[in-house]
Amino acid sequence: MRTKNYWMALGLFLFVFGTVLAQEKNVSGTVTDQEGLPLPGVSIIVVGTSVGTQTDFDGNYSIMASTGSTLRFSYIGQKTVERKVGASSVINVSMEEDAQALEEVVVTALGIKRKPRELSYSVASVDNSALTKTRAVNTVTALAGKVSGMQINTISNGVNPSTRIVLRGNRSLLGNNQALIVIDGFPADRNALDRLNSDDIKEISILKGGNASALYGSDAANGVVIITTKSGTGKASITFTSTAQLDNISFLPELQDEFGVGGFPDGTIRPLENVAWGPRFDGSLVDASEQYEDGRVWKVPYSPIPGNHKSFFQTGSLIRNGFEFSGGSEKSSFLFSIDHSNIEGTVPQDKFNRTNARAKGMYDFGNLQVSSNISFYRSHSNTVGVGGHQARPLYWYLLNTPLHIPINQMKNWRTGEFTRNEVSYYAFYENPWFIIDTQRNKSNDSEMIFISDANYKFTDWLSALVRVGYTKYTYDLKEYHGGLSYSFELPVTYSRIDEFSPSTRDYIYNSSRFNSDFIVTANKNLSDLLNVKANLGHNIRMTDYKVIDITGNNLIIPGFYNVSTRTGELQGSETSQNYRKVGVYGDITLSIGDFLFLNGQGRNDWSSSLSKENRSFFYPGGGISFVPTDAFKGLKGTLQYLKASFSISKTGNDPGPYSNSTTFSAPAGFPFGSTAGLTLSGTDRDPNLKPEFTKSMEAGIEFGIFKDDRLSGSFSVYQTNTTDQIVPIDISTTSGASRLYTNLGELQNQGIEVDLKGTILKSEDFSWNLGINYSLIKSEVVSLTEGVDEVVVGGPYSDNIAYGAVVVAQKGQPYPLIKTTDYERDDLGRVIVGEDGDPIPSSDLIVQGKTTPDYIVGLNSTINFKGFSLYAVADYRTGHVFYNNLVDALEFTGLTKHSATSGRQPFVFPNSVYSDGNDGYIENTNRLTSGGGNAFWSTYNDTKSNYVTDATVLKLREVSLSYAFENKLANKLGFQDLNFGIYGRNLYMWRPADNVYTDPEFNYNSGNAVGFGTQNQTAPVRQFGMTLTAKF
Template sequence: MRKLLLASIMLVLGSYAYAQNVNVTGKVTADDGSVLPGVSVVVKGTNVGVQTDANGIYKISAKKGASLLFSFIGFESQTVPVGNSSTIDITLKSDAAQLNEVVVTAQGIRKNLREVGYAYSKVSTEDVTVGRSPQLAQALSGKVTGLAVYNVNNSVDPQVKVVLRGFRSLTGNNEALIVLDGIQTTSTVLALINPNDIENISILKGGQAATLYGSAGINGALVITTKKGSKGKLKVNYSNSTNVEQISFLPEFQDKYGSGSHYYPSYGSAGYSSDPLVRMKGNWRSYENQQFGDPFDGSLRQLGRSASDGTTNIVPYAAVKNARYKAFDTGVSMNNQIGFTGGDENGTYYMSLENQKIQGIVPGDKSERTGARVASSRDYNKLNVGFNASYTQAKYDRTSSDFYNDVINQPANLPLQDYRDWQNNKFANPNAFFNDYYNNPYFNADNNRRVYKDANISGTLSLTYKVTPWATISNRLGAMNNSRTQKSTTGKFLYSDYAKTKAFIAEPFYRDGDGTGVYRAITDILGGVTDYTKTENVINNEFQLLLEKDFGPFANKLIFGNSVYQRYIKEVQVGSSSIVVPDVYNVSNRQGELTGYENTYMNRRVGYYADLTSNFKNWLILNGTFRYDQTSLFYKPTRATNLWSYPYYGVALSFIPTDAFPSIKSSVLNYAKLRVNYNKNANDNIDFYGLDLTYPNGANFPYGNTVGLTVGNTLPDANLKPESVTSGEIGGEFQLFDNRVNIDVSAYTQKSVGQVITVKVPNSTGFPNLLINVGETKNFGYEGEFKYLISRGTKFSWDASVRYSYNDNKVLELYPGINEFVLPDGYSYANTNVIKGSRFPMLKTDGYQYAPDGSGYRLVSATTGYPLRQTTLTPRGGTLPRHIVGLGSRMNYGNFTFTFNFEYRGGNYMYSDLGRQMTFTGSGKWTENRTDQIFPNSAYLDADGKVVPNTTVKVREPEYALWVDQYRNISENFVTKAWFIKLRDINLSYNVPQSVLSKVKIFSGASIALYGRNLITIVDKMNYYTDPEYSRTTGNGLGLNSTGQTPPVRQYGVNLNLTF
């Protein structure tokens, strides 16, 4: 890369030697007389450009006879010839709503912004790079109305779920379609895209916007357009970002009690003490993972059992400050990239190279992403040829152990950091690690690894030919290959005989019944290896015929199109759960039978579509769309055509009253646009080969040479067809006060009928489940975006924006006789559900029994004082946020720019299984009250069933049983409101003045920036557990979390940009 950079510098230096330039200076003002800082001033046809300073002044060097292009957001661009003049002052006119802006919509169709009859958002390169997020999807959070990005973990390979306007399918896919340079794909590709390669992202939210994509676009679409280059001489941009990341949120830990479990004699036994402190001392054990021992007193105590050489591990019996926090590493990432762009009057080109390395917060976890992208566009008279291709390879090395869970299962007096070197520290080695039940977290992290490589290669070739002045044909062929090669390993470890049978506890720390030997050493770690490969091939071809013709006051545009989409997936896994030779990870190095599987899938969709736009005098625009699809997912030779071939259609109307009635225009109201649309779509939400009966291997088969297959347990309905989805939207766009205020509002509703779901049926049918079209849902909401140019002064400019989204849904109908069903990925005691008449997903958990008189008291046993558990699961609330608010601002002062973005989500609930786990171990701060107590807000029923407020019955064993046997098993305790506020990103940058760069004569632009991500996180005061943004699944069962999620982090970094 250094050689490539040097060559680029020499090219630029050489160009200076032949230039015959004149120095031009001037001042740029707005049509209201105010100066305009930050105006782009470019020598047209070159890469030479500057920006006006805080006083609107610019200085630039240009050849005689050249022209200067002046451009600024919200104003009309102007081109001025240089001639022999050395001073050029200009005034830019306001461009209300930038009415002539052309944007990319569905199927790559470009439209004038006023012709777009639905809610439309565009995200620029700066929007997704300002916080230097290593993952594109996370960079979008809070910046687009209606868009929510859900995180599963924060590992070196973060998983996300991108959703537009909530859920509409009960059991199917609710993720937005990702379209990358015309190729339809999924959110998994977002982790492999270099954000700096992005030109812009068009966010298509409503059904009308996505009708032309067919069922693939039913959940909206993110249409990503990458850079294609710009006309002018070669321009080279180099960027380096280096940042560190640290844990931003951990559960609240107790720091009062040490190791211990229920070893004290049972209640009522001889010698049983009524003093909880006495019982705590009896519960203390040096080898326990549970933390229900006596209070820390600072004395020296043995930790675990003695080593084989007789030495003991003596540590202070006191909490180690921030021990769990320090167990994690400080993550470090570095990103280097270089881009080349240029072109001439007939074409452009672009190339980029990127390398990103990440050291994660979990010890040993790391990743590296390397990518290259090339793109070019060329005009040959009436023919335009466009080409782009990219290759990205990402390597990941992650632990497959639950490091988070292992960490919280260690007592507070364990100095965790001292046990990192488990190979050389005998007390960190599994043979002598203190914990009888959980191994050393660092050993588990090292011994259980998942190493994999993801590769993505994609490319598009587009041909556009202007047949006549009013007819153009185009064809875009795209292909993409995604692959993963993965090896998962568990190292073999055989415990020593001493650890199994002889390890003891020295006096005076020995307790009756302790015995000898480490409990977990009973079972050796036999090791294992699993190889997995997956290949996905996508071919997507789009042919379009564009007809443009004006008839009187009507400007008409009609597009006919044909779409072919094919997706092929193959995955193979083979593994062994026991290896022979340690550290040799080959499936041939095994004991026992190999396990594994092979799956192959393919589907094809062929569509024919039309898009008509009729524009009456540029103030009344009608847009109609139609598509007819044929899909292999619902095809069988014997099935009726209407079950696998189906139409989509939609209509949108835009009205610009400020153009229809110019008299209503004023300095207050500059522009107004009203829009309405309606459409009817179909959703083929069904798995590959969902119409076929499957025959998996039976239990314990194959057995030797005997093969046994069993029929699947779900019978597809013979008349199964895609879901029918109708939607409507109204909205408006307004610009006020000389283009200083911009408002965009929308309201929408969407109804889905005949959802494809699995229902229980009588066993007499021969199958326990039936796949059928049933159910009806409604999804609705409204959105608003407010942008305000607060100041546009001589030295200081400031703009701000607020975005608000409200979304809700409701299950209107289900299968006769069925009023609810459980979604996958939950627990028996806490799960997400679909319930008729309610929003979904709906969180349900077990909980307390409450007093029947409505007083709100929690019922307890009149004998033990323990709370009574209601085993029937009760709805707690929806898990999707109803409200999403984004707040962003940008301030310019001289050469400094400061930006920030906040996001709020709320109106939903979550269940934290992490809290349940920490209650079992006694590590949660909420378990600290272990002395005599009456359970709060409690009552009991007397012999007559009367509610009696509890003022006398104390909890029997508050030092252990209250928490482990009672509180832990009432899941309502771990349900909290899931709202949060986050400072998503913050950036302070400095652009080096042109006066300095002109002296260096190497760089045409340079900037340095300090940035941060997620620096502030605020949650509900009752949420002791985890960041509400994280869920344990990318499926529809959001709102449940566990220790499987890597803790969230905050990031700090510095970015350097150089332009040659």
């Protein structure tokens, strides 16, 4: 009997199981909007499982589901739809607009998600697609032109460019002005976004104003860039992305090609000279080398070689491959990604490779939700360094190679027939190929970021979050400089650089950062009309770093770069720093009828970088937001949405560690044998140093016009005033110091921001979306301390004032300004010349202009047709100037175009006048300069205003054309999704006629003295690539 029952039960089980299996089938259909147009990207999941898919460009989908299961259709801006699977295998869905859902939530301070209507300040968002269309390895460069109020400068343009992000202008005269970078709630260092894998990013939120960022503390005084990384969703899937890219030099400085090598003062040809002050090119054969020991001499035609300098560069390349494995359900999610980039630069032998890896997971236990996120970054760089007997950058040596010398024939400098020497063919600078081979910087840097949080929900309106983050960053640099020794003797009639020994330097930087937040959140409806949202939190932040820097000179083993093989004293230093800050903060928002929002917030910090008396500082803020289109329903029509807002806030910015402490350093020449020594810093510190405080006010309007917000935008005006600026001032040396680091002065910024986006054309298969952003920024140094009208900000030289070009902050003027040596001028700005026809130099440095733009305009365009998408980004900057040190260098070599315009003969100096003997001036039409050769242009070179140019620039930054294969075709090929695209970056750059030399966006470092370009940046590049993304 038992056996019979067993077989009956088994048969019944198999029947039921087989019936269930038979009921699982392929369900397909089309999803449309309320107008019947297909909706691409609609998320479809089988409720209660991790099975999911998305609609293709035509709104079609296909998914495996069992009879009786439920399909959930969700899409931003549309009401969620659920449909039960029945007998039919076709389920078509028409979705309806959800006015509330149309307001996408944005990530604000501390990772708090809010609807834009609730905010009393401006927040900009950039999604993943806008960051990855042109596959920028450095994510920061992909933000340019896409956000109003954001200025991005490129510090170096090599294989691993660094960047500078400033929001709404500079707030501090000498302190940090860069935005805080926050990754998944963890405040990282300001270079972290440079290192982040763009494919890992879900979206970026930019908080520009003080009220938006105050909860992050003093680190956020300059605004915040919040990065939210991706999480796994839906059915487990694998995504593979592969990119190949080529880089080419877009342009080189325009040079004169009439005159060749020659010396001064007579201007006759001197074959072994590097400067071009000789006679005109005539095609005759001239010496291009020293006489070798067997009597041979390298001879070349005395004619400019077209493209000679450009031929020195190579075509750069990028190979980038990324892998992502992710998935999720309503209860849990996971994601693992790895991305590797291998880059070869346009400078020969320059290489850079980087690897990013990330693992992220979340599990919802019900009342408790836990997530963790760990990422790794590792890179290796091998680039040419500053070197040679004058420690010059490569670009200097390249531009000092005359136009008639075939530069690539000097590549084999060790054994070449006519280039067998290290100093090229001439007597004053090394061969660029020698610099490439023997002056190298090899670096490795790595970073680990770990973030974990736990959110416990006590009730449906009360929860608590604990978030802990830690990062460890290491950078080590091996810098080496090959020595110079000659392979043969020269006749005494020739001169050459003195031989020098090799050297090496080891630089190691280690830093760590810890951050923890404990936040209690309440979100409660007090009535049908009233809702209150409140956050109360505690924060601890600790940072530290240590630097060891060691140099060994006179190495005894050629090609073996180790400080142990030095002779003489080892040169070295060690620096360490620790910093801690504790803060408490609160934020409360009262909602009335979901159309009026009142917000208040405050934070108090205790900083270890300030004295006990000033260590604690508080800064409050508040704002109001009103949505009249919801308050007064009759307003809705053509105008679908309108919001008005106002906010006011105060944020503190404490100084760096030890800013109020006396410091010592090892003076030159010490240690001397066994005798060590320290010297007191020449800058004294004010023990009563206080934080800088920024008061911000912002008013704005946001609107949406026509159905589906066919045209939407925002308009903001703001003002920031930063007081108690921390700067050094000159003091009497009787105190033992020459400067005092103290609080003084006030800097004001005022601005307007406009963001517009709209759908210009739309049909079933075609759409054209256009976005425009505009920024106007005006600044003024309102005050400095009594008796001080100007503070030096900096520049690229050890003594910028003596050099003749310096960035300053000047009372009553915009910030920052550049001052240079100049000529005496009349009231109309015309140059005054003397009786000899030469310009009369001014005895003072003269302000030439502001080095940050007044206006920035960005344009974004996306045209979609069926599966094709054409995307473009351009921007325009104007209202500022740029000091071009590169032209300064070319003047020395005699290669500037203007130095040849008069045929090297005396000429009437342009736009010049001379005295009429009384108080007037006569336009100069007949007084010729004292000469037109090297003597005149060397004097001209001393007047640095000649190299200040209009920094206006228009750039076509990005263009991409991609094709998303239809789901049916992709599925036939074995993929869920398949996308292929081609792209270009930096395809076009327009500059004013007086800048024919370089990109005015370049800057010599990431500090506040912007507006200096140097030879450390090589030529700008344009990039072309293609990318394939396949999802399995």
